[in-house]
Amino acid sequence: MKTNLRAEIGRPRRRSNTRRTQQKIQNRKKEGLMIALKEGVQSRSSSTLLECVNLVHNALPELDLDEINTSTSFLGFELAAPILIDSMTGGTPAATRINGRLAQAAHEFGLGMGVGSQRAGLGSSLMAETYRIVRKKAPNAFIYANIGGAQLAEGLSIEDVKRIIEMIHADALAIHLNPLQEVIQPEGEPKFRGVLDRVKELSQRLHIPVIVKEVGAGISAEVAARLEKSGVSAINIAGLGGTSWAGVEQIRAEGKRVRAKARLGDLLWDWGIPTAASLIGTKRAVKIPIISSGGLRSGVDVAKCIAIGASVAGLAHPMLKHAAESYASLTHFIEETIQQVRATMFLVGAKDTQDLSIADYIITAPLRYWIDGE
Numbered sequence: 001m002k003t004n005l006r007a008e009i010g011r012p013r014r015r016s017n018t019r020r021t022q023q024k025i026q027n028r029k030k031e032g033l034m035i036a037l038k039e040g041v042q043s044r045s046s047s048t049l050l051e052c053v054n055l056v057h058n059a060l061p062e063l064d065l066d067e068i069n070t071s072t073s074f075l076g077f078e079l080a081a082p083i084l085i086d087s088m089t090g091g092t093p094a095a096t097r098i099n100g101r102l103a104q105a106a107h108e109f110g111l112g113m114g115v116g117s118q119r120a121g122l123g124s125s126l127m128a129e130t131y132r133i134v135r136k137k138a139p140n141a142f143i144y145a146n147i148g149g150a151q152l153a154e155g156l157s158i159e160d161v162k163r164i165i166e167m168i169h170a171d172a173l174a175i176h177l178n179p180l181q182e183v184i185q186p187e188g189e190p191k192f193r194g195v196l197d198r199v200k201e202l203s204q205r206l207h208i209p210v211i212v213k214e215v216g217a218g219i220s221a222e223v224a225a226r227l228e229k230s231g232v233s234a235i236n237i238a239g240l241g242g243t244s245w246a247g248v249e250q251i252r253a254e255g256k257r258v259r260a261k262a263r264l265g266d267l268l269w270d271w272g273i274p275t276a277a278s279l280i281g282t283k284r285a286v287k288i289p290i291i292s293s294g295g296l297r298s299g300v301d302v303a304k305c306i307a308i309g310a311s312v313a314g315l316a317h318p319m320l321k322h323a324a325e326s327y328a329s330l331t332h333f334i335e336e337t338i339q340q341v342r343a344t345m346f347l348v349g350a351k352d353t354q355d356l357s358i359a360d361y362i363i364t365a366p367l368r369y370w371i372d373g374e
């Protein structure tokens with residue numbers, strides 16, 4: 001009788017705790033999305049350092065612009081251009097429309113796409129719909145699921161990981177590493193002990209490729225080597241120079257009057273490894289395919305990344321900004337970006353992405369210091 005009573009009292013409390021946690025995650029997602037959209041939180045004093053990568057001009061390309069083939073294959077999937085719409089959203093009602101537009105564009109242009117962290121979709125079928133829309137709109141596109149390394153270390157089960165993969169019939173799983181964000185976020189969980197073991201476990205046990213990604217602070221050569229050894233199929237370096245998660249959390253902390261976190265966010269706003277430095281360091285350290293992202297804002301940026309070692313390039317914030325405006329704005333942006341990739345390929349005499357990957361380039365300082373330490 002006593003036990004039953006406790007169970008009676010206990011059950012609703014557990015349920016409402018879960019509901020409260022879900023609500024908190026949704027609110028956080030919404031705030032992150034709105035801050036990224038309205039405040040345009042980008043790095044302040046650091047850049048990607050792609051301006052230090054100079055592709056060598058070819059005055060005699062011996063090609064017509066319209067002969068150029070931008071298609072590529074990534075992890076066994078065909079893409080019409082070496083571009084991914086990188087992991088962003090889901091888990092808040094506002095995300096459904098944005099994810100729908102992004103996925104529609106991925107389908108229309110033959111690009112790949114990631115969704116945002118799917119933890120919010122695990123506890124609520126309503127929230128799961130904000131991710132499912134992606135597979136509905138892009139039935140054949142290369143779509144990758146997303147979960148945090150911190151959530152894995154916390155004990156998220158392999159069954160739950162399989163559920164998030166199933167939720168969008170994902171072709172790959174991206175595990176994000178975001179220690180910078182977690183240490184500044186007012187409700188952050190800066191607990192990364194055991195992440196690598198979980199990455200290794202998932203790489204062995206899942207039937208789809210595992211990608212490990214940063215979210216804007218970059219991957220060092222040393223971390224890349226450990227990830228490759230753990231069995232991951234690809235690395236998304238997501239370096240410094242674009243969206244700053246320290247910045248997003250600084251603004252959230254300011255709004256919540258968590259002063260110490262706001263100051264920390266201010267101090268670490270530009271923390272990280274610039275995208276170009278992270279990409280070159282990672283390329284030297286590993287043989288697995290690399291996604292370059294973090295601050296890529298044009299097709300010239302994309303082409304430079306392919307030339308210095310990336311298999312494909314990911315863009316997040318610009319895609320979000322245009323998708324939030326309208327579908328037409330998004331497709332116009334993607335079209336123009338692909339044209340810029342094509343024009344850059346023409347100017348280095350690359351008829352396809354294989355040629356682009358061996359194009360000549362010169363590296364100037366300060367990128368040179370990052371990669372050669374001189």
Ligand SMILES: Cc1cc2nc3c(=O)[nH]c(=O)nc-3n(C[C@H](O)[C@H](O)[C@H](O)COP(=O)(O)O)c2cc1C
Pocket residue numbers: 032033036086087088089115116117146174175176213214215216238241242243293294295296314315316317318320
């Ligand atoms: C609004 C927004 C939400 C994001 N959410 C996630 C996420 O849930 N999981 C993840 O791995 N990365 C997330 N990212 C990080 C991006 O995938 C990307 O690594 C980063 O923004 C750098 O690219 P960018 O400078 O082109 O924005 C998010 C980015 C933005 C702008």
